[in-house]
Amino acid sequence: MKNFKAVLVLFFLSITTFTFAQRPEAKKIKVTGKVIEKSSSQPLEYATIVFQSVRNPEIVTGGITDPKGEFDIEIDAGNYDIRVEFISFKTVEFKARNLQANTNLGTISLTDDSTMLEGVELRAEASTVEIKLDKRVYNVGQDMMVKGGTVSDVLDNVPSVSVDVEGNVSLRGNENVRILIDGRPSNAINVTDALRLIPADAIDKVEVITNPSARYDAEGGGGILNIILKKGKNQGLNGVVTGTIGDPRNYGLTGNINYKSENFNVFATLGYSDRNSPGNSKTDSEYFNEDGTTKNFINERRTNNRLREAYNGSFGAEWFLDKTTTWINTVSYRRDNGANPDQVLFYDYDADFNFTGVRRRFNDQNNSGESVEYSSNLIKKFKKDGHQLTVDFSTSINKDDDNSYIYDVRDQITDNVQRQNRNLLQTDYVLPIGENSRFEAGYRGDFTDVTTDFEVQTFNDITNQFEIDPYSNVFEYKEYVNAFYSQFGSKISKFSYLFGLRWEDSNIDVNLISDNSFTNKRYNNFFPSAFFAYELSEKSNVTLSYSRRIQRPRGRFLNPAANLSSNINIFQGNPDLDPAMTHAVDLGYLKRWSKLTFNTSAYVNKTDDVFQFIRRESGSFVDGVAEVLTSPINLATEYRMGFEFTLNYTPYKWWRLNGNFNFFRNETIGEFNYTNTRDELVTLNLDNVATSWFARINSKVSLPYGIDWQTNATYNAPQKTAQGRNLGVISANLALSKDVLKDKGTIALNVSDIFNSRKRIFETNLTSVISSGEMQWRERQINLTFTYRFNKPKNEKERMPRRENGDDGDFMGKP
Template sequence: MKKIKSVLILVLFLTTIFSFAQESPVAKIKISGKVVEKTSNQPLEYATITFFAANNPKAIAGGITNPKGEFDIEIKPGIYDIKIEFISFKIKEIKQKALNTTSSLGLISLEEDVNQLNEVVIRTEKTTVEIKLDKKVYNVGSDLMVKGGTVSDVLDNIPSVSVDVEGNVSLRGNDNVRVLIDGKPSNAINIAEALRLIPADAIEKVEVITNPSARYDAEGGGGLLNIILKKGKNQGLNGTFIASTGYPETYGLSGNINYKSKNFNLFTTQGYNNRNSPGNSFTNSEYLNPDNTTRNYIYENRDNKRNNKGYNGNFGIELYLNKSTSWTNAINYRKSKGDNVDDVLQNYYDSGFNYDYTRNRINGEISDSESVEFTTNFIKKFKRDGHKLTIDGSFSTSDDLNDAIITDKATNTNIVKFDNTINNQTQGRNLIQMDYVLPFGKGSQFEAGYRGDFSKLLTDYEVENDGVINNNFTNSLEYKEKVNALYTQYGLKIDKFSALFGLRFEDSNIEINLLGTNNYNTKKYNNFFPSAFFTYEISDKSSASVSYSRRIQRPRGRFLNPFSNLSSNINIFVGNPDLNPAFSDAIDLGFIKRWDKLTFNTSLYVNKTSDSFQFARRESGAFVNGTPVLISSPINIATEYRTGFEFTLNYSPYKWWKLNGNFNFYRTETQGDFSYTDFNSNLVTQDFGNIATSWSSRITSKITLPYKIDWQTNASYNAPQTSAQGKSLGVFGANLAFSKDILKEKGTLAFNVSDVFNSRKRITENYLAGVVNSYSEMQYRQRQFTLSFTYRFNKPKNERERPKQNQNDSEGDFQG
């Protein structure tokens, strides 16, 4: 019996092999099409297309749509049932479709279904970082690290982006970055503080554009960061609420709600937070004689206690005037109050490091900021796909009031000194923009537009020493900026090759007026800013590109204001009202390759910046108890060459594990000399020639643990970097977070720890021959623990909103 079974199995096996060998392979065909939203005709990215054999529930083939809503799927000829799905939309089915040759299903329209909002099955989760050839898109909703955080926390988690301890943003090691909100410049006077005020929950995504086209204003030689706020697009009434608390003491409440009908969409985001951010720093300085022998030592320690209470809210309505026209209006309001106590202890030692005395300076600062902005957006779409006219307006006013009382006392005297500083800033800003896009022919597109940006900033700064006004530090700075710009772009695509050529013209009229000293300075200049982008599709999963753009950096705010705070009486920052703009030429070579589980993107970049801003440190000629007062100011004295390469990757080895990483290496060469006459009428020349190399790396891991607990960890390292007058040391930081869905996935509990090892500090060494040798460490914010609870109603956890109609929130460049 066993022999008979063995013979039958052998015969069956050989018959199967013989039949397979004789079978001719069936050539596959390609089925394409485009999926759009029925009402607006907008493309739906990540829609799912599945092919089933007739009367068989098992899927045979399938795929998802690209950012244009298009799909291209290979199948064998036959008769199929086809299912097209997209989250919160009604499923569309095509029954018994005979497909025997390569063909297109044409335009497929899906209709939103409010009844599916609480029952939808998530088929694919959007990755935290989407890598594209011309930009990276960071999706905030899938990042656990920023729950209960702010925009600064969001930016600090993005590959290629770094936020230093004071909130200053840099991209690929370059701090000449333009930050946009919904495609428009922020109306905030202090952008670093404004980014700490907006809750992370209010953001949908952030676009990182390293080499922008002529469509954008030319500001920002290091690239652009476009922060796109949530506006809500789901049908009916839905929303999200987030409550958070943490240590050091912090708590907040925020939420976003929208109600959408056939004719309009109402949306609002509201947020309140109360944050305590204790910090500390110290600077150990060895003061030198002209022959570089030691004069004395001062060891300065600071303890910062900062509290900020802030409200951020917006309310808007999008009107669907007809199928091709929409009009959106919104009011944005921000208000914050801060209390910052800066306690400075200075221990004085003689040349032999024998203790002399201690000085204590306590700077108690109170700040009050308020900003109101009205925005409007009008979009008219024409019959041809992609043919449209967009008109935008933004009108805002902002106030930033700061009042500080400085108490100064020392152990070697009974005299107590009181200084009072008042720094009040008022800004008005109006922005008007128009963009027109006209596709024509096959694979060609023309684009043109205008932007007018008009702003006025008035800074009143006053210093009182023991009740007497110090005229050396008291003045009013009036800054007026009028920039009119015109641009045009032409794009074409021929087979696998595409190109985009652009030219932007900007006419700048800048007034820098010191009203107290009747010093008026007007700078007028106009410039052309060309750009060119070339892309070649090597295959369906790999592309290469080369791009060029010219950019500008205009000095503003603190860089121009020659009157600064006196929290330290021996180390003073002074702005330079005579600064000129810096110009950058940027070239970027990029390559992207996609596999099933891995996306790899790398680029080689070169930047040349003329009239680069550099910070020069020198003696002022004043002394405090025999110690020279040092002044640091920005100056135009150098040409800077920056070259580097970076790579970014997304890797999903398993369904439960996602990794993304970024590595950036760059070399900076500075050429220039700074000459000045010191307080002894001696000509001093400082050589700013310097070559520095540095690198940074970041890796993020997200793992789904048992019981559906998500665990996310990231770590970053910024390597040391030298400068003409010193160097900064390496900084390592790590964050971790856990989250768990509850209440049938309507709620989420999240716990995160920011700066796990309490190691995020700015560490610098500075050396100025014959003046000072110093070492300092600064920690702006200590390790933070945050617990947050998120509740959603009528909204799925991994919401996929249909693409927005406002083209200002994306690159908008020609894609062929």
């Protein structure tokens, strides 16, 4: 807390200084140039150019290079010592340069400094968080906190992102977020489960895009998270191997290997994991009679062990057909087997809370999954820098099989088999116009077929055999989306703009084969976007953006197949859901000081037909107890507004801090009608106004003897819901690491959820029942990992340029 207060004090002092400091007007000049790597002549992005006044050394200014390695920095005329710096390279200095007019320093070549790679104090290390105008980039490689974990653990450490105890991902408090892997949608049927299968050591970085442009898929009203997997780019043969052991049981082995020559680059990733993620939950419920008096109490207690053994691998080849054409082909495979023994105990009490008995329900669940994906990417670069055409294609097959034997008063057998075929075709064309303008256009076709065969058999005591239950069904979902987009952007002096328009045609089939119910939803929509940026100075910018987004209901939101782990608290999808449409506006400000980077934004979202989960009586009784059903519905309208800020602060070379704070207000307007157990029409008024916030702070300290210490803490404040509220939760993580074997190896120890406090704590108020409870998806986890690198220095930055899907910030100017 003291660290966090210190950062806030520094921030307000800096703002005060920035606002009120006055200096006499000085002549402004521009200093330009280009920075390259000497051995390969490749441009170096993010190289730092520092201008230190000879007359007053306390006056320091500067900037960084753009993706072309170029810089254009405005300074006051005067005498300066100039330094050009880049991680793991020797610094180039120009002493006492008298700069009185616009000056071009020419091309500056930097050479490797091998001693820096082996030193302790000067060890090269990329920033954990890179803040750009159109996105924030979280570098996973330096985060000890996620060693031995999964993608879910990575996302839960990313600024502005939260992962709740059930694995649901939200961005700035909004769960309507699109998750991409290498710029493409995940081929998994259940994205939440898939994120727990990909090891954290296979992730290079995560891009957080809060308001995407028209180039991106319009899916995701809350924004986009793009997970970029590791791909080797260094010359020759090199790689990294990471092994993990943990408690509760967590065994893992991940390897990345790469071989690059002048004509091709071959890379592969292989991973194995064997995990047990024990969890628990409890729900205490009070049931009422028609006259409002207490009928009885039921306290539900659940414990489970999520066992999962997974294999995943990918193999790819990047072929340099000529100097302007590159063809990349990748094959990925995943297979997993698991079990989830789930025990539920129901403790029954009468109206006076006298204990009357206990009932046990045991769900012996087993699951398996397998997926194969092939992707191909062709990049054609033309003569003019930035002029290029890309074509992407991918196809995948995915299979998940979950089956359970449920031991209860009436035993049940469930079998849920899902099959998914997905094909994606995309092409993008980028045409630079003049020095500061760019036109883009492209097409995207996304075609998905998912079939779910859900069968429930219930034991009949009279016939003494299992019989098909009414919950059984065959569900088919087909989604065919064709999209076209174009956008144009330009930079005029310090002002930049980008206008885009996307059109998507959606053809959706939602079919209940078992009931002969077939529904087609065909709609097409325009999705405009607009972005504006203004450079207040070399180190500060202000941005304004607008976009229209869509959220299509999928998976468990639509599938009426119920989750029968509990037979009185049941989740069931709603096949009649319509898509939700969002208008998003974002106003941002970015400022850099020598040791501090500050980024803030205020945002407003309006969503029509938003999804809302409601709890209601289903009308059925189980052994005299009313069955409560949880389902999503289309609530009328949601207004969401808030602000956030991110701070990156480096008070000393050995200490780095970054923090993130997000405050938001949600207002929902709507109502829902249903028939209760007494055959009465009930109208639920779901109008609700809720405010909440969450904060995260991360500290990394370099201790003596080459030991790194990293801690972080997250607090999610209470939040009111339409039918109750969620209580506040605080959690913390800890990690220590040390390099060994001459920096070729690293040993790391991390503890996730130190205080075992990461839970969802809730209260629900219905007419016939009041419930309170908590749910813990995974208990405290301790991991020990060992990483070994061969022919690859620790933290070496990728120096070869590579395409990143949707990088719209190039022309908008980076401070």
